[in-house]
Amino acid sequence: MATVMEFEDHGKQEIKYTTCYMCACRCGIKVTVENNQVRFIQGNRNHPINQGVLCAKGSAGIMKQQSPAKLRNPLRRKPGTERGAGEFEEISWDEALDILTQRLQHIRATDPNKLAYFTGRDQMQALTGLWAQQFGTLNWSAHGGFCSVNMATAGLYMLGHAFWEFGDPDWDRTKYFMLWGVAEDHSSNPMKIGLEKLKRNGGKFVGINPARTGYQAIADEWVPIRPGTDGMLALSMVHVLLQNEQFDWEFLLRYTNAPFLVVQTPGQKGDGLIYRDEAGHPLVWDLEKEAFVNGMEPGVKAALFGDFQSPDGRPLRTIMSILADRYLDERFSPANAARLTGVPAETIERLALEMAHVAFKESIEVEVEWTDWAGRKHDRFIGRPVSMHAMRGISAHSNGMQAARAIHLLQVLLGTIDCPGGFRAKAPYPKPVPPPVKPAQHSAPNTPLKSSPLGFPTAPEDLVIDEEGRPKRIDKAYSWEAPIANHGLMHMVITNAVNKDPYGIDTLIFFMANMSWNSTMNTANVQEMLKAKDDDGEYKIPFLVVIDAYHSEMVNFGDLILPDTTYLERHDCISLLDRPISEPDAICDSIRHPILKPDRNVRPWQDVMVELATRLKFPAFTRENGEPRFKDYKDFIVNFERAPGIGFLAGWRGKDGKSHLRGEPNPEQWERYIENQGFFQYHLPKSAAFYRFANREYLDLAQKIGFNPSADPITIELYSETFQRFRLAGLGLYDGPQPKDPVDRERLATYFDPLPDWYEPLEQQRIDKKEYPFFAVNQRPMMMYHSWDSQNAWLRQIIAQNYLYMNRKRGEQMGIKDKSWVWVESHNGKIRVQVKLIEGCQEDTVWTWNAIGKQSGAWGLKPDAAEATRGFLMNHLISELLPAKRGERRLTNSDPITGQAAWYDLMVKITPAAPGEEGVWPTFETIKPLPGMAPSPDQLRYHTHEPVNLRS
Amino acid sequence: MRLGLVIDLDTCVGCHACAVACKEWNTSGTTGALTDYQPYGAKPSGVWFNRIRHYEIGDYPHNKTVNFPMSCMHCENAECVTVCPTGASYKRAEDGIVLVDQSKCMGCNYCSWACPYGARELDRASGTMKKCTLCIDRIYDMEIPEEERQPACVLTCPAHARMFGDFDDPESPVSRAVRERGGYQLMPELNYNPSNHYLPPRVHAPIPTEGMRKKAAAKVKAWVNRVVER
Amino acid sequence: MHPALAVIFLTLFSGGGFGLMALVAIVNDFHIDGGLNPLQTLIAVLIALVFVTIGMLSSTAHLANPKNAWRAFTRWRTSWLAREGIFAVLFYPFAGLYLLWVYFTQAPADVVGLVLANLAGLIGLITIFCQGMIYAVLRTIRQWNTPLVPANFYFMGLGIGATILAAERIVLGAPATAFVALAVALLVAAAVLKGIYYFWIARPGGPSIRTATGFNRLTVRILDQGHTFGTFLTEEFGHTLPTAQARNIKVLMYGIAFVVPIAALALALDTGSALAALIAAVAVVIGIGIERWLFFVEAQHVVNLYHGRPSC
Numbered sequence A: 001m002a003t004v005m006e007f008e009d010h011g012k013q014e015i016k017y018t019t020c021y022m023c024a025c026r027c028g029i030k031v032t033v034e035n036n037q038v039r040f041i042q043g044n045r046n047h048p049i050n051q052g053v054l055c056a057k058g059s060a061g062i063m064k065q066q067s068p069a070k071l072r073n074p075l076r077r078k079p080g081t082e083r084g085a086g087e088f089e090e091i092s093w094d095e096a097l098d099i100l101t102q103r104l105q106h107i108r109a110t111d112p113n114k115l116a117y118f119t120g121r122d123q124m125q126a127l128t129g130l131w132a133q134q135f136g137t138l139n140w141s142a143h144g145g146f147c148s149v150n151m152a153t154a155g156l157y158m159l160g161h162a163f164w165e166f167g168d169p170d171w172d173r174t175k176y177f178m179l180w181g182v183a184e185d186h187s188s189n190p191m192k193i194g195l196e197k198l199k200r201n202g203g204k205f206v207g208i209n210p211a212r213t214g215y216q217a218i219a220d221e222w223v224p225i226r227p228g229t230d231g232m233l234a235l236s237m238v239h240v241l242l243q244n245e246q247f248d249w250e251f252l253l254r255y256t257n258a259p260f261l262v263v264q265t266p267g268q269k270g271d272g273l274i275y276r277d278e279a280g281h282p283l284v285w286d287l288e289k290e291a292f293v294n295g296m297e298p299g300v301k302a303a304l305f306g307d308f309q310s311p312d313g314r315p316l317r318t319i320m321s322i323l324a325d326r327y328l329d330e331r332f333s334p335a336n337a338a339r340l341t342g343v344p345a346e347t348i349e350r351l352a353l354e355m356a357h358v359a360f361k362e363s364i365e366v367e368v369e370w371t372d373w374a375g376r377k378h379d380r381f382i383g384r385p386v387s388m389h390a391m392r393g394i395s396a397h398s399n400g401m402q403a404a405r406a407i408h409l410l411q412v413l414l415g416t417i418d419c420p421g422g423f424r425a426k427a428p429y430p431k432p433v434p435p436p437v438k439p440a441q442h443s444a445p446n447t448p449l450k451s452s453p454l455g456f457p458t459a460p461e462d463l464v465i466d467e468e469g470r471p472k473r474i475d476k477a478y479s480w481e482a483p484i485a486n487h488g489l490m491h492m493v494i495t496n497a498v499n500k501d502p503y504g505i506d507t508l509i510f511f512m513a514n515m516s517w518n519s520t521m522n523t524a525n526v527q528e529m530l531k532a533k534d535d536d537g538e539y540k541i542p543f544l545v546v547i548d549a550y551h552s553e554m555v556n557f558g559d560l561i562l563p564d565t566t567y568l569e570r571h572d573c574i575s576l577l578d579r580p581i582s583e584p585d586a587i588c589d590s591i592r593h594p595i596l597k598p599d600r601n602v603r604p605w606q607d608v609m610v611e612l613a614t615r616l617k618f619p620a621f622t623r624e625n626g627e628p629r630f631k632d633y634k635d636f637i638v639n640f641e642r643a644p645g646i647g648f649l650a651g652w653r654g655k656d657g658k659s660h661l662r663g664e665p666n667p668e669q670w671e672r673y674i675e676n677q678g679f680f681q682y683h684l685p686k687s688a689a690f691y692r693f694a695n696r697e698y699l700d701l702a703q704k705i706g707f708n709p710s711a712d713p714i715t716i717e718l719y720s721e722t723f724q725r726f727r728l729a730g731l732g733l734y735d736g737p738q739p740k741d742p743v744d745r746e747r748l749a750t751y752f753d754p755l756p757d758w759y760e761p762l763e764q765q766r767i768d769k770k771e772y773p774f775f776a777v778n779q780r781p782m783m784m785y786h787s788w789d790s791q792n793a794w795l796r797q798i799i800a801q802n803y804l805y806m807n808r809k810r811g812e813q814m815g816i817k818d819k820s821w822v823w824v825e826s827h828n829g830k831i832r833v834q835v836k837l838i839e840g841c842q843e844d845t846v847w848t849w850n851a852i853g854k855q856s857g858a859w860g861l862k863p864d865a866a867e868a869t870r871g872f873l874m875n876h877l878i879s880e881l882l883p884a885k886r887g888e889r890r891l892t893n894s895d896p897i898t899g900q901a902a903w904y905d906l907m908v909k910i911t912p913a914a915p916g917e918e919g920v921w922p923t924f925e926t927i928k929p930l931p932g933m934a935p936s937p938d939q940l941r942y943h944t945h946e947p948v949n950l951r952s
Numbered sequence B: 001m002r003l004g005l006v007i008d009l010d011t012c013v014g015c016h017a018c019a020v021a022c023k024e025w026n027t028s029g030t031t032g033a034l035t036d037y038q039p040y041g042a043k044p045s046g047v048w049f050n051r052i053r054h055y056e057i058g059d060y061p062h063n064k065t066v067n068f069p070m071s072c073m074h075c076e077n078a079e080c081v082t083v084c085p086t087g088a089s090y091k092r093a094e095d096g097i098v099l100v101d102q103s104k105c106m107g108c109n110y111c112s113w114a115c116p117y118g119a120r121e122l123d124r125a126s127g128t129m130k131k132c133t134l135c136i137d138r139i140y141d142m143e144i145p146e147e148e149r150q151p152a153c154v155l156t157c158p159a160h161a162r163m164f165g166d167f168d169d170p171e172s173p174v175s176r177a178v179r180e181r182g183g184y185q186l187m188p189e190l191n192y193n194p195s196n197h198y199l200p201p202r203v204h205a206p207i208p209t210e211g212m213r214k215k216a217a218a219k220v221k222a223w224v225n226r227v228v229e230r
Numbered sequence C: 001m002h003p004a005l006a007v008i009f010l011t012l013f014s015g016g017g018f019g020l021m022a023l024v025a026i027v028n029d030f031h032i033d034g035g036l037n038p039l040q041t042l043i044a045v046l047i048a049l050v051f052v053t054i055g056m057l058s059s060t061a062h063l064a065n066p067k068n069a070w071r072a073f074t075r076w077r078t079s080w081l082a083r084e085g086i087f088a089v090l091f092y093p094f095a096g097l098y099l100l101w102v103y104f105t106q107a108p109a110d111v112v113g114l115v116l117a118n119l120a121g122l123i124g125l126i127t128i129f130c131q132g133m134i135y136a137v138l139r140t141i142r143q144w145n146t147p148l149v150p151a152n153f154y155f156m157g158l159g160i161g162a163t164i165l166a167a168e169r170i171v172l173g174a175p176a177t178a179f180v181a182l183a184v185a186l187l188v189a190a191a192v193l194k195g196i197y198y199f200w201i202a203r204p205g206g207p208s209i210r211t212a213t214g215f216n217r218l219t220v221r222i223l224d225q226g227h228t229f230g231t232f233l234t235e236e237f238g239h240t241l242p243t244a245q246a247r248n249i250k251v252l253m254y255g256i257a258f259v260v261p262i263a264a265l266a267l268a269l270d271t272g273s274a275l276a277a278l279i280a281a282v283a284v285v286i287g288i289g290i291e292r293w294l295f296f297v298e299a300q301h302v303v304n305l306y307h308g309r310p311s312c
């Protein structure tokens, strides 16, 4: 172009850097602001997470800010109206906080557990957890219990890092990538960036998934699996690897507990526990010394296989021998696995051997000197370039924890953990297996808990139960029903509170969770429960506080609504104490800061929490003299130290802002972050970037900066002694707490297998599969985030209605026509939905996009919005309880180990709807608009300046 | 110059990021607001320059899903321009970009009839035809940092499935990609000679597995230990 | 294609009007059945002008931004639509002058009159051609991309014109045998040509969803079009007509457009029934209106391939 055109007046624009929050991937964004309006949101090229790219949701942030559903004022349920009727009145912040403070003061002074505080898709669990701990209630958790706890727990009890957000494939180097049950996940942009790299580098991408869309669309090989059978598939591949002796001897011997010896005294106390010396060190058989030696001593030459006998006569076996015996069994043969998984035996065998080929024949080396845990120098890192990622397709099953362990086992056998090309940890991981934090067990009036309500039990003694063995937490986490429920069981809170089982509560706070709609199982029933009253006319859940930014379905049920700001209007920090944004090569954290001024009477919930903490005089928030320690959230972030020199933000610490990772508070820390485009990144030296579980340099650093309490090496636990302790408790062979209820015993004995195992998902064990022949699962659409994007004028154009997707041939055989309406029925209820027949669907599976269906009237949508009239939720079919069994108490529909909600265990039957039966069913009452809400516009012409027309 | 896009069907995951980035950039771009109708109503709809469609190729279980983004192809033989009676539609001689002069368009839709690729959408509010501008207001805006002088859709694509460049330059990344990956044009039989090209999905060579078969110890007990220093 | 009434009316009425004008010129050139007397001429030209005007007005109703309509004449070098606009406008002075000339001179067939009439008629015919070419040049729509389209437009336009002219003669009690013969001949030709057209569009061919996507060897099906509801593209191009329904409508169309007018004209000629003559004229307009509706709904724009149609 000859002449320089002026297309827009950049002088009127300002560029600001912050962090996206259209989902929890937390990409860096560069926002062009013009007249307090967003001109453009783009990816920040320098940001470690997204490297300049941005997903559809991120770009649609503009429209989120325009949402007509934004809350405008604190609201109180109109006195005299019923909960859920949607009659609200606006009140001032002072009034709102007075009401709440009064209520909370009383609870805290009497029985702090009467407050239950549960949070949804937030990224500030470090703060909410601290708040709950200071309040003194055990009843706190975030949404992990229905989301990802299977993945986190599997990894943290085995590797020290995990799928979910604690690890990543080494995208730059991997040559073979296997994706298990993932449609999108929170590594949204990184995954896409990575897949392209992999393919450009000529790597192979295998997608294991009953549905073929999104990522699986570009998979070089798609493996349509029957839902809930991945554990079997992985273990069958383990079978193949063992059979062909394709495993990494060195890796297993050096870094895992494979050579540890296990006591083999079935039926006796102590059976299955690791053989230890007096000091508690695990013992191995040294092949040269021909003696039992401390397995943690450097230089031992341990036997990987073998049967031995202890001096006191107990039979001993190496873990590897137990493991090999187990998985070489015919039960895990490809032929048997094929029957269960629907994946042909040849495919199972081939995939296993392909990975072995890439791991062992195409191994890579990164030439850099490093020092191992024992101080020995090495001149290179050996890389086995096979990597994996897994998420909800594994996680959301009641056998998901064991399935995730099975996948990790496969990775460990191939020697691909935290090595070049493999599955790498992200700081602050790896941590000791499991992280040495125990859940708080006791609460007392006006007293903070001794530790966080959440932690990592390693034995029945760590459970949060009373002397009778009854759960102490409202969600029954850390009880016999869900002993290692490390993220709580948010999906059980309403049901348990309403049933007063284990007890009734007074106040329930939901922050950022749509628990009356898409984030709950059994939606219609839950809505009834929220409205349920005792005989005395009091609500079973007496007081319900909802903190939301938008007019969600949940808001409709609140007694008190506190309106939050949007992500472009507030300070936030994405902390290493929380769910960090680190990359394998770098320790990272980041912030948000207000780039737009709110035009409503809203306050950031963080600020409000700090204020409440001060009003309630939490010790961490108030000085002895009662004065607040922190002015507000900003001030709190700068000055709060969890341990000396360690706060929420790791960058630019120290008075001069020059101490990274650890240092005194820096009053200008926020400013430094803002100057540095909103994020902090500390690049690990290459020598400290791999094999971190056994890397001296890294282990020392991790201790120094407070990631880990010690610099001891981290041993990968193929065999979990922790699990065995629970199993022994179930078998009545444990010197410590043991469950009384036979059903608990049986569950512990069956599911707490110290080795990864596969069992049929619990609900499916109780369902007549002839009656309900289809597996029913969900996928996240890439351009929609749960419930909160249907208010987005652009995103909802892409998808405003979901269908039930079904295998075309199968549908045709059943006489079901494309786009026809069908009834879908589970043991819990039925829905009427529209079907789409497609190729990309495993024959025994039906699936739909998650959270598209909306309650009429919510989200600023017109009552006849397609989301309410044609879109649907699968949630109506899913029960939070397992089908009842005679003589047994009702059990949660969750993983029996972690309490992870088993959303995807659902089985359904499908029948064509009668002619004329059209539209979704059930439908719900239209939610009333809130006071002060303007009607949603009929046309939008969003722009921030007049266009410069280009003349022809 | 002949500017245009290359779309890599091997890596496009169908995420719609490019479509939304296009919408957000261009709603304040040179052709004015891209109107949305019933944005919160029963049947939301609106003006977009870039849409992603999804296809299934072949029958289960040998099916493949292909995500398929489409925007204006900036055709060499842009019939949309020749048929336009007002001269609102034009193709720039210097770089081949096809544009619509909003001040001239009378909204007759005729150009959209002539476009095989569905690249033109009428904005009912302005009464004018709108289409992909190849982000002319980014690629030539000297105040935008040089590395960002790219179409919004290209900048944003998380799967790097979109490339922008000059097809007249045989050494440009787009020309090279087309050459090396067998890039093709859509509906060549219509002879519009579109600038945009599509890269077909790669076919991965089989990974050898025969060498990996070993008869391991038939019994675990018989496994011979190796001496490895821990 | 979306059968927009505006476009249907445009081609239907202006085609009929131009056809009528051309026939007026021819009839007066050759004194067919004694030619048209001034009154008959005036009425016919007036009808032609009214028809053309209905067409033109409805065409501007089709514009989303009519204030720029005047620009439509600028690109006559490349655009058939521009050419059509120019000729359609050019038609007015000549047809109008002829009307005035006949009104004031009562000499529909003197040299000046005939020059004006022939110029108007010729411009009308050229406009019909341009109209046909607007559609015929579109490679994107197989059903239109054929010389049969302008040919059809000619015979249809002339058929309407001839029927109206014959009806007028009968209503006014003037000899009409040649007029009726001409109308019948044109209608039969139009019907035959349309039949050929229908056979032609029924044969398979053109781009398919495979060539559209480049996956030439396997079955291609749409999984999702990327938007839940309609877009400009689906609204403009998405219409289809089930084959059986199309067949029925075509039978109806043949009846109303051709059989009824021919029969009514024959009856009117025989009995002098003004009613029958009027029925013929109204039927031909309605019938060819249906034909024009079919012309649009049956047109399958290739963009539909991208929305999942296997072929167009």
Ligand SMILES: Nc1nc2c(c(=O)[nH]1)N[C@H]1C(S)=C(S)[C@@H](COP(=O)(O)OP(=O)(O)OC[C@H]3O[C@@H](n4cnc5c(=O)[nH]c(N)nc54)[C@H](O)[C@@H]3O)O[C@H]1N2
Binding pocket: A023, A147, A148, A180, A181, A182, A183, A184, A185, A186, A188, A208, A209, A210, A211, A225, A226, A227, A228, A229, A230, A390, A391, A392, A393, A394, A397, A777, A778, A779, A780, A781, A782, A783, A784, A785, A786, A847, A904
């Ligand atoms: N765009 C977008 N991104 C999101 C979210 C969102 O709502 N939208 N939500 C965020 C949240 S909270 C989470 S938890 C993550 C979850 O992210 P994902 O883990 O991607 O969760 P889902 O979309 O549920 O995908 C589950 C996948 O597993 C498949 N699947 C189901 N059952 C099985 C099975 O038994 N075996 C196998 N192999 N596959 C199975 C399904 O077909 C589906 O493709 O995504 C996060 N990212």
Ligand SMILES: Nc1nc2c(c(=O)[nH]1)N[C@H]1C(S)=C(S)[C@@H](COP(=O)(O)OP(=O)(O)OC[C@H]3O[C@@H](n4cnc5c(=O)[nH]c(N)nc54)[C@H](O)[C@@H]3O)O[C@H]1N2
Binding pocket: A119, A120, A121, A122, A143, A146, A147, A148, A392, A396, A511, A512, A513, A514, A515, A518, A519, A520, A547, A548, A549, A550, A551, A552, A553, A554, A564, A565, A566, A567, A605, A778, A785, A786, A787, A788, A850, A851, A873, A874, A875, A903
């Ligand atoms: N059937 C089925 N159901 C599922 C799943 C599934 O796979 N299948 N997945 C489950 C999983 S993994 C998850 S994580 C949950 C998702 O569970 P949720 O965390 O409940 O996710 P959302 O539906 O997005 O609801 C979040 C709430 O936060 C509000 N919000 C948004 N932004 C802000 C803000 O800035 N401040 C405040 N205060 N509030 C805000 C929204 O308005 C909304 O009401 O869904 C679960 N439900």
Ligand code: SF4
Binding pocket: A020, A021, A022, A023, A024, A025, A026, A027, A050, A054, A055, A056, A057, A058, A059, A188, A189
């Ligand atoms: S993945 Fe998308 S929505 Fe999530 S943070 Fe990144 S840009 Fe935002």
Ligand code: SF4
Binding pocket: B011, B012, B013, B014, B015, B016, B017, B018, B019, B052, B067, B069, B156, B157, B158, B159, B160, B161, B162
């Ligand atoms: S942004 Fe990239 S991956 Fe996503 S749909 Fe567009 S081209 Fe495909």
Ligand code: SF4
Binding pocket: B071, B072, B073, B074, B075, B078, B079, B080, B081, B098, B114, B115, B116, B117, B118, B119, B120, B131, B192, B194
């Ligand atoms: S794609 Fe369509 S609008 Fe774009 S240049 Fe080609 S014909 Fe014209």
Ligand code: SF4
Binding pocket: B083, B084, B085, B086, B087, B088, B089, B100, B104, B105, B106, B107, B108, B109, B110, B111, B112, B128, B129
């Ligand atoms: S709609 Fe506008 S750009 Fe298209 S042909 Fe008509 S006048 Fe030209």
Ligand code: SF4
Binding pocket: B021, B022, B023, B025, B026, B049, B050, B071, B072, B131, B132, B133, B134, B135, B136, B151, B152, B153, B154
């Ligand atoms: S080049 Fe620009 S206008 Fe064209 S599709 Fe991409 S973002 Fe949209």
Ligand SMILES: [Mo]
Binding pocket: A146, A147, A148
């Ligand atoms: Mo989640």
